[in-house]
Amino acid sequence: MKRRLSAIVAAGLACLSFATPAAAEFGPIELASGGAGQPADRALAPAISADGHYLAFEASLGGFEGVFRKDLSSGQILRVAGASTSDPQLSSLKATEPAISADGRYVSFTTRARLDPANDLLSESRDVYVADMATASPITPPGYELASALGGCDPATQTGCGFTYGTEGNTGSEATGRVSLSADGRKLVFVTSAPTNLTSGPSGSTPGVPTPARQVMLRDLASDTTTLVSVERDSGTGAMTERPVAGGALVSTFALSLLRGAALSADGTTVAWVGAHLPAQVPLQPGEEGKFTNLDNGITPYNEPLWRRIADGPTAPTRRIVAGDGAADPFPDMTQKDDLVNIAQGWIGREKVNGVPQLSADGKTVVLIGNPTEAMNLFLVDMAPGLSRGQAVRQLTREIVVDPFNPAGTINIHPYVPLTGHIFDLGISPDASSIAFATARQRFPLAPPNMIGSPPSSPGLVELYLLDRGSESIQRVTHGASGVDEPSDDPTHQDPESASEGGAGASSPSLAAGGLISFASTATNLVAGDSNEASDVFLVENVVGPRVPTGSTIDPGPTVKQPSSWHLTLRAFSLPNGDVRVVAGVPAAGQVRAKVSPEPDVEVGARKLAAAKRRAPKLGRVAIQLELPKRLRPLARTREGLYGVARVSFHGRGRKTLHGRVQVHFHVHPGGGRSR
Secondary structure (H helix, E strand, O other), X not given: OOOOHHHHHHOOOOOXXXXXXXXXXXXXXXXXOEEOOEEOOEEEXXXXXXXXXXXXXXXXXXXXXEEXXXXXXXXXXXXXXXXXXOOOOHHHHOEEEEEEOOOOOEEEEEEOOOXXXXXXXXXXXXXXXXXXXXXXXXXXXXXXXEOOEOOOOOOOOOOOOEOOEOOOOOOEEEOOOOOOEOOOOOEEEEXXXXXXXXXXXXXXXXXXXXXXXXXXXXXXXXXXXEEEOOEEEOOOOOOEEEEEOOOXXXXXXXXXXXXXXXXXXXOXXXXXXXXXXXXXXXOOOOOXXXXXXXXXXXXXXXXXXXXXXXXXXXOOOEEEHHHOOOOOOOOOOHHHOOOHHHHOOOOOOOXXXXXXXXXXXXXXXXXXXXXXXXXXXXXXXXXXXXXXXXXXXXXXXXXXXXXXXXXXOOEOOHHHHHHHOOEEEEEEOOOOOEEEEEEOOOOOOOOOOEEEOOOOOXXXXXXXXXXXXXXXXXXXXXXXXXXXXXXXXXXXXXXXXXXXXXXXXXXXXXXXXXXXXXXXXXXXXXXXXXXXXXXXXXXXXXXXXXXXXXXXXXXXXXXOOOOOOOOOEEEEEXXXXXXXXXXXXXXOOEEEEEEEEEOOOOOOOOOOOEEEEEEEOOOEEEEEEEOOOHHHHHHHHOOOOEEEEEEEEEEOOOOOOEEEEEEEEEOEOOOOOXXX
């Protein structure tokens, strides 16, 4: 094989398809922002209720700008909060960052408008509110509750309950859209960007001393309590204190604006955030603290995702998400890092990446975007106690490594966005069975999960993908209105640099329990007649429904539901010795044949890499072992391994022959060499 960049690039191709097209997995994409005769000028940041009945989003719509809620059954759109687009104080009065309760009754948002002037005493600071839409109508606004308020002071019956902030202006409290409100709408997590008076009262943990900025707080509206989530850990005993993190628990919003938030699990038990000043919050490995201290002297301190189960009470520890249960095995190992410049931005190193971890409904599963190596990738973490990092943390995507320098020695990364592009945004279903993510990357070399369905025909905007954990598959969701083979398109942003920086395309995925997915996109061709040339909010339904979990082992796995129609399903596994096992789900007894060809740009001097056939005695699963010829086996021992396309056919008596394709990867795993 020629050792050149094109071969390395081709080694990571994963855009392959089944015989059944990708569109069979999803219903049509629908424009959700705006109603009949009233399109939105722009819309973004959608949040769908867990029951799939309501959608909240930020928009400029009908002469108002702010947060709106749409009834997906009736199509009615109500204004949650906002201001007239002709109001000279629009920038101060508009609402942003919506989140919604499971039944759609409550919507949270952030605004500088004083919707509760008796308690929200500062005119310029941002504050967090929850709107009760139960009595709202086109002419009646909802009721508002001030969420960024002191505990023990009920805004409904008292005055002056809002926080006082150390500075005025563009500071205050804010809640992250989509992930900050509990399912019942009664708990909300938010962060502060200025010193507050939360703990400075006579009975507080720092009497007379303001609570430092950049803290994580939980408001329980039902019990009228505000809890400081981000607390310091006693360095001597290891116990959690009630003191706020002196230097701030989160990275400065000035440094990385999208790291200003925190996520709350739907059941209200668990909070996750991207933490800074780690020595004050979590236990560390020997040798780590000195490096963190050096980094924290800079503008952007090292950051890492953190997790705390607040339902366990004030003694509940804050844990490092990417270290499993404890600090003995963090990822990356900071004690082995000598070049502090390369790790100064920690796990999240790009401004347009949504680095806030997202939680399953019970808070026990975390999905996040991280950068422990180079590009931003997707990770899944099981926070069950007793797991090591190797057991708890699973990397779901990996970039294709390329040399970003051209012959002149200057950086030229943009042409490789389909291989190395970042993951910019993500969403997780309540049961953690599905993960949606946005990226301009088109190649996903980890298998499983396998890329299935139709690939984009050319590099373009940031597209939305769905990772199904049951079937271990990744499938592109967004496509042009003419069909699944058409990529998203935005003529005003169609350039590699825009895709590499996350400046255009899909964003803000939000998933309901029943398979409904909402997202925003600047693409102009997702539905016919989209003519506002701005971001819109869309809906698409995963019509297949829940799948039977199978795990990512090298064996065929447990029995799955038998096919009820004449179709073929495929999965592929790399075996430790360099062979590949293809597992086919067939609808009846018949003959299964598999033939593997190299990827189009990989030159190995052969048009066929492997072939095999096997008789399927009945409906169900059948496994086929594929082995490289002797002269090609050394390629399976290379760093990249050898990628190919397995074309599989199934012939059953009296019915049409079925065909499918799946990516395969011949790669010798550590300790998996051949004995012959």
